[in-house]
Amino acid sequence: MPKLMQPVFRFAPSPNGYLHLGHAYSALMNADAARRMGGRFLLRIEDIDTTRCKPELVQACLDDLAWLGLEWPEPVLRQSEHFARYRAVASELERRNLVYPCFCTRSEIAQAADGALRDPDGAPVYPGTCRSLSPEERQVRLDAGVPHALRLDMAAALAEIGDRSLDWHEASGERLETITTIRTRPEKWGDVVLVRKECPTSYHLSVVLDDALQGVTHVVRGTDLYAATAIHRVLQSVLGLPVPVYHHHALIRDDDGRKLAKSAASKPLRDLRAEGIIPQDIRRQLGFA
Ligand code: GLU
Numbered sequence: 599m600p601k602l603m604q605p606v607f608r609f610a611p612s613p614n615g616y617l618h619l620g621h622a623y624s625a626l627m628n629a630d631a632a633r634r635m636g637g638r639f640l641l642r643i644e645d646i647d648t649t650r651c652k653p654e655l656v657q658a659c660l661d662d663l664a665w666l667g668l669e670w671p672e673p674v675l676r677q678s679e680h681f682a683r684y685r686a687v688a689s690e691l692e693r694r695n696l697v698y699p700c701f702c703t704r705s706e707i708a709q710a711a712d713g714a715l716r717d718p719d720g721a722p723v724y725p726g727t728c729r730s731l732s733p734e735e736r737q738v739r740l741d742a743g744v745p746h747a748l749r750l751d752m753a754a755a756l757a758e759i760g761d762r763s764l765d766w767h768e769a770s771g772e773r774l775e776t777i778t779t780i781r782t783r784p785e786k787w788g789d790v791v792l793v794r795k796e797c798p799t800s801y802h803l804s805v806v807l808d809d810a811l812q813g814v815t816h817v818v819r820g821t822d823l824y825a826a827t828a829i830h831r832v833l834q835s836v837l838g839l840p841v842p843v844y845h846h847h848a849l850i851r852d853d854d855g856r857k858l859a860k861s862a863a864s865k866p867l868r869d870l871r872a873e874g875i876i877p878q879d880i881r882r883q884l885g886f887a
Contacts, residue, residue, distance in 0.1 A: 605637030606815045609668075610805070613643060613659040614650035616866030620820070620850040622666055623884045627847055628818045629668050630886060635773055640812055641670040645678045646797050646804055662867045666877050675812060677804050684799035687807060687837065688748055688792060696755050696836060697792055699746040700728040701739050715788075718825035723788035724749065748793035750829075752785055755836050764831040769843045774816060777843070782828035790829055806830050810839040821846045850884070 609625040611617060632639035641663065645651035656676070663670075677684075691697045702710075702724075711722035728736075729751060739746070764782045769775070792803045809817060824846040834841050852864065870880070881887070 603815060605632065605635045606640065606813050607632040607637055607818060608640040608642050608809070608812060608814050609663075610642040610644050610808075610819075611659055612647070612651065612801075613645060613655040614647060615655065616868055617659055617662045618864040618866055619870075619880070619884065620864070622662075622867060622880055623850050624818070624820060624847065625663060625666065625668055626881065626884065626886050631774060631816065631818060631845075637816070639668070639670055640814070641668075641674050642808060642812065643674055643676040643678075644801070644804065645676055646681075646799055646801070648678050648797070651678070658868065662871075665867070665871060666880065675808060677799075677808065680804070680808075681798045684793075684804055684807060687803065688798070691750075691792065691836070692748065694758075694836075695751070696758070697748040697750055698729055698731075698789075699736060699740065700724070700749045700789075700791070701744045701746045702727055717787045717790075718828075723786075724790075726789060729789060745795045747791045747795045749789040750792050750832070752787065752789050752832070755832050756785065759832065759835045762835055764828070764835060766827055766831055766841065767843045769816070769845045774843065774845055780827075780844075782831050784828040784832045787825075787829055792833075802826065802829050802833060806833045806837070806839060809842055810834070810837075814842050816845065817842045818845045818847060820849045822849060 607628040609628045611621055611625075629639045631637070641660075643651075643656055643659070645656060660674075688697065706727070707724060708722065710725045710727055712725065713722060715723040717723050728746075728749070731739075764784060765779050766782065768778045768780050770778070790802060791800050794800050808814075827844055827846075831841070833839070867880070
């Protein structure tokens with residue numbers, strides 16, 4: 599008899615500010631689903647942006663989640679402690695010609711981009727300027743130490759993947775038992791950044807590597823990351839990583855319908871706590887039993 603796989607969930611905040619109700623919702627969704635399904639709940643700190651994710655914000659994040667009543671196994675994976683691992687994978691992708699150095703500045707991209715061509719997040723699609731640099735031009739700039747990012751060569755990656763499926767399973771229901779197969783259109787993203795200029799990785803690269811490393815079977819996160827899943831599927835495919843099931847939950851919005859993260863009214867959990875709100879109030883307000 600095959601051993602049934604224990605579900606593994608994770609909450610993966612980027613502590614570049616204090617956690618608010620939207621974070622609490624996502625964390626509780628994961629922890630409750632893990633409990634209902636007899637699974638594990640992991641915490642991962644996505645602090646690759648070491649200038650914005652200050653140690654005191656990381657600590658505040660851990661305190662707020664503990665205050666909410668969440669528990670997780672230690673040690674917690676902190677992405678800032680894993681740069682060497684991400685760098686090694688980026689080098690492998692470089693050797694396979696699936697990424698290329700991009701020296702463009704933000705304003706150069708804005709000028710060169712076709713304004714009508716937007717990625718699923720609404721940003722201009724990278725026009726591919728540095729993809730067509732000759733090896734000599736590239737080397738001159740590298741030797742001169744011009745700062746560069748590494749971009750995924752999306753067309754090359756899709757060619758390598760060939761007819762392997764890039765679909766994903768979007769799950770819903772009490773025990774995430776209802777599955778819908780989602781078709782992806784990753785080419786709509788263009789050549790996304792996999793290694794930023796100022797940091798040896800990017801959200802997309804680290805998230806797929808760490809979900810695999812931690813054996814995550816169910817990724818439960820907000821719908822703001824729904825479209826990015828297409829990029830994650832491409833990376834999982836070229837890197838030979840397992841594919842988790844996904845559930846993208848609705849975002850908590852403020853009274854005016856704005857996304858909480860962008861809203862002036864989004865109060866940090868710690869302020870609510872200081873006002874005497876208790877975790878049960880938060881659970882009730884967010885619709886958890
Ligand atoms: N760190 C990401 C964020 O806080 C979430 C990553 C994920 O759940 O895939 O927006």
